[in-house]
Amino acid sequence: MIHLKLKCHHCGESLMDPDFEIDDHPSVRIIVASNGEKGILRLSSLYGSHKKDSELDVQEGEIVRIFCPHCNVDMKSSRFCYECKAPMITFESLLGGYIRVCSRWGCKKQLAEFENLETELRAFHAKYSLSPQGRGEK
């Protein structure tokens, strides 16, 4: 089971909120914008979990904008969801690599690009019983 520790890819500040837990772990605190309003959005840090807690009432299917609560940068990436074509939101993992989450409310696509295979992929394989590719890692 992977508990992500995420930070802003722009300012490098941690997005983790130890005072507000989801799935028994610190949540990821970001700003969501919808219909001209902004509010706090908290996501589960458990990879694969889609639990969230939003101040704003957002319609399913709406594409939202996400901002860093520290530097206010728009966290939209240049990548698009292969499922629904909405822009992906980029988070940087404190352990190296990137996590991308679809900006369409209700779309469950998450992509992980870990750099630190030693720790994160091993944990991932252990949890999901996937056999490693057999290739020696560098």
Ligand SMILES: [Zn+2]
């Ligand atoms: Zn930031």
Ligand SMILES: [Zn+2]
């Ligand atoms: Zn999507």
